[in-house]
Amino acid sequence: MAVDRISKLPDPLIHHILSFVPTIDVVRMSILSRRWRHIWYSVPTLDFCDIDQIDRFCFHHQPHKAFYKFVDKCLKHRWRSMRYIADSVITRIKLHTEYYRDSAVLDNWLNFVVRGNVEELDLCIRPEDFDNFVYYCLPESVLNARSLTVLKLDNLTFDGSCSVSLPSLISLTLTDLELHDEALHNLLLGCPALENFLLRECSGMHNPRISSSTLKFVGILGEETSEMIEIETRNLQSFIYDGNCENVNLSACKAIRNLSLLHCLLDKQKLEDIICGLPLLESFTISLYSKSKHFRICGQHLKSIRMEKIYNQEEVEVTIEAPNLVSLCYKGSYLSGELEKDLSFTMAQSKVSEG
Amino acid sequence: MSSSSTTTTTTRLLMLKASDGVTFEVEEAVATKLGAINNMVEEEGSEDLICLPNVNGKFLGMVLEWCKKHANNNTNSDKGNDEVNKWWDKEFVMDLDQNTLYHLLMAADYLSGTELVDLLTEKVASMIRGKKVEEIRETFKIKSDFLPGQEEEIRKKNSWAFE
Numbered sequence: 221m222a223v224d225r226i227s228k229l230p231d232p233l234i235h236h237i238l239s240f241v242p243t244i245d246v247v248r249m250s251i252l253s254r255r256w257r258h259i260w261y262s263v264p265t266l267d268f269c270d271i272d273q274i275d276r277f278c279f280h281h282q283p284h285k286a287f288y289k290f291v292d293k294c295l296k297h298r299w300r301s302m303r304y305i306a307d308s309v310i311t312r313i314k315l316h317t318e319y320y321r322d323s324a325v326l327d328n329w330l331n332f333v334v335r336g337n338v339e340e341l342d343l344c345i346r347p348e349d350f351d352n353f354v355y356y357c358l359p360e361s362v363l364n365a366r367s368l369t370v371l372k373l374d375n376l377t378f379d380g381s382c383s384v385s386l387p388s389l390i391s392l393t394l395t396d397l398e399l400h401d402e403a404l405h406n407l408l409l410g411c412p413a414l415e416n417f418l419l420r421e422c423s424g425m426h427n428p429r430i431s432s433s434t435l436k437f438v439g440i441l442g443e444e445t446s447e448m449i450e451i452e453t454r455n456l457q458s459f460i461y462d463g464n465c466e467n468v469n470l471s472a473c474k475a476i477r478n479l480s481l482l483h484c485l486l487d488k489q490k491l492e493d494i495i496c497g498l499p500l501l502e503s504f505t506i507s508l509y510s511k512s513k514h515f516r517i518c519g520q521h522l523k524s525i526r527m528e529k530i531y532n533q534e535e536v537e538v539t540i541e542a543p544n545l546v547s548l549c550y551k552g553s554y555l556s557g558e559l560e561k562d563l564s565f566t567m568a569q570s571k572v573s574e575g
Numbered sequence: 576m577s578s579s580s581t582t583t584t585t586t587r588l589l590m591l592k593a594s595d596g597v598t599f600e601v602e603e604a605v606a607t608k609l610g611a612i613n614n615m616v617e618e619e620g621s622e623d624l625i626c627l628p629n630v631n632g633k634f635l636g637m638v639l640e641w642c643k644k645h646a647n648n649n650t651n652s653d654k655g656n657d658e659v660n661k662w663w664d665k666e667f668v669m670d671l672d673q674n675t676l677y678h679l680l681m682a683a684d685y686l687s688g689t690e691l692v693d694l695l696t697e698k699v700a701s702m703i704r705g706k707k708v709e710e711i712r713e714t715f716k717i718k719s720d721f722l723p724g725q726e727e728e729i730r731k732k733n734s735w736a737f738e
Contacts, residue, residue, distance in 0.1 A: 225677035226699065226715045233684055233696065240700030247736040248708050251726050252717045280738055293735040 227255045231262065231307075239265035239312070243294060244276045261301045262308050266294070269316040284318060288325070291315070295329050302336070312340040319345045319356045319376075327359045337367040339388075344374035344395075355398075363410065373397060384410025391416040398424040408432060419443065470494050477521075480505040488515045495519065508536055518542060525549070589616070590624045591639075597632025598624070601639055608642045610687030627686070634675075634682040641667060641691055668698040673715070 226234075238246045238259065246260045270287045280286035302308050313333050319326075326345065333341070345356040358378040362371075364385045371386070374395040380403025389411045399422045408414065414434055421442040430438060431452040438456060440449065443463030451459065452472040461468060462482035467490065470476065476498045484491070484506060492515055495504065501519045505526040514537040517525060522542035526549045529536065540548070587603040589612070603621060607613040615625055627635060644663050648656045671679070676695060683691040703711055711717070719726065730737045 222673065222716050224716045224718065225673050227717055229677070229680065230684075233680060233692075236692065236696045237699045237703070240697050241703050244736065245703065245706075247733065249703075249711060250733070251708060251719075251721075251729050252712055253720050255720075256717070257729065277738070286735075286738055289735050293733075 238263045265312040314342040316344040340370040342372040393418040395420040593632035593635040
């Protein structure tokens with residue numbers, strides 16, 4: 221006979237389990253039994269995501285309104301309960317929703333969680349009307365949240381000139397944001413502890429400069445507007461770039477161990493300058509594009525090279541000078557024809573030179 | 576995740592004794608993946624028998640099996656091991672019944688095996704996610720002990736969550 225085990229677990233373990241469950245389901249579990257009635261007031265992670273969870277409101281004639289109301293009520297209850305429930309802090313919140321131009325409501329929610337010393341914030345506020353984009357503008361409180369360690373911002377805007385102070389921030393991800401060079405610079409100045417920085421599908425930059433002594437990982441993906449990108453981060457270990465900028469300057473980043481250049485438009489000289497100027501490089505990935513026909517890859521510490529040919533192009537000639545190479549992987553494909561040819565090989569020898 | 580600090584200590588063996596008297600001989604590098612054992616070794620050394628009165632031999636054995644796999648996978652250099660660990664974790668939790676899951680989780684929590692606690696709590700969460708309350712009640716055999724009408728009262732009071 222199966223018995224109820226889950227109700228016997230101590231509160232911290234139940235909170236841990238429910239941190240992986242959408243908040244709407246957690247609140248609904250309050251009618252399971254007396255044991256479960258007040259549990260939801262103490263779960264440290266809140267997960268509100270309209271796309272994934274809208275089916276919970278499908279009986280409502282306006283599911284999105286019902287979702288908004290739910291988030292609002294839930295946060296208000298948590299706010300009130302904080303006075304009499306000791307372990308009711310909110311450390312992590314995910315809010316993915318459409319934006320109905322009611323910024324005051326969203327501001328209230330965010331101000332509340334920031335006041336409660338939230339540590340991780342994942343926000344995606346999609347514009348409602350795709351013909352006439354109106355983006356939600358992030359309140360200043362979020363950019364001055366002292367306890368924040370992880371921040372993800374997606375599909376919104378912020379005032380690029382407002383003061384930023386995020387002294388605990390370690391990871392920052394910006395997705396689908398219009399971002400000017402000055403705003404980026406201003407933002408990074410306010411993040412003195414930042415280690416991971418990912419920019420995805422952001423537009424509006426022309427000559428972005430990323431300068432920091434704490435950054436270990438930088439990724440710039442889907443970037444299309446920059447003429448020149450300057451990265452000045454002396455402790456950077458990994459850099460991924462996927463975009464069509466022809467001028468990427470990494471000369472100050474001598475500590476890079478992992479480098480990925482995807483859809484790269486750099487010419488032969490710039491490409492070689494980058495690769496050969498990184499004395500500690502261990503792993504290098506490149507997807508070849510039309511401009512880089514003949515080039516040289518060199519590095520004393522290079523252990524792994526991955527190359528991928530994207531478009532059906534003419535011959536590519538690569539010379540590799542890497543005495544410590546352990547693995548070389550090449551993948552070529554013909555996208556245009558019916559013939560798909562993939563070639564992948566790995567070599568385990570100390571000297572590899574290929575024409 | 577990182578076990579670089581433990582690789583320097585060669586194959587010193589620890590003796591662990593479960594609540595039912597079953598003993599296990601485990602490499603120190605494996606057992607110290609568990610925060611509680613790591614603390615005991617740091618404070619009291621590793622010569623004596625380590626008694627764990629809150630864990631039964633069957634579940635201690637399973638916890639140690641998990642630690643062993645992760646310790647082995649992590650010694651074979653960096654990349655690719657995350658994948659191996661993930662695959663192995665999936666296998667590890669796949670067919671656990673609720674009774675075992677409960678005792679394992681309690682054991683992992685008591686021994687401060689943070690990664691294992693994460694794995695097991697996520698497994699339980701996966702059994703909850705996407706289910707209606709009645710389905711959750713059925714899955715975990717949770718009996719309602721509300722007074723007549725009380726459940727309806729909660730639903731009404733929090734109608735914003737039940738509409």
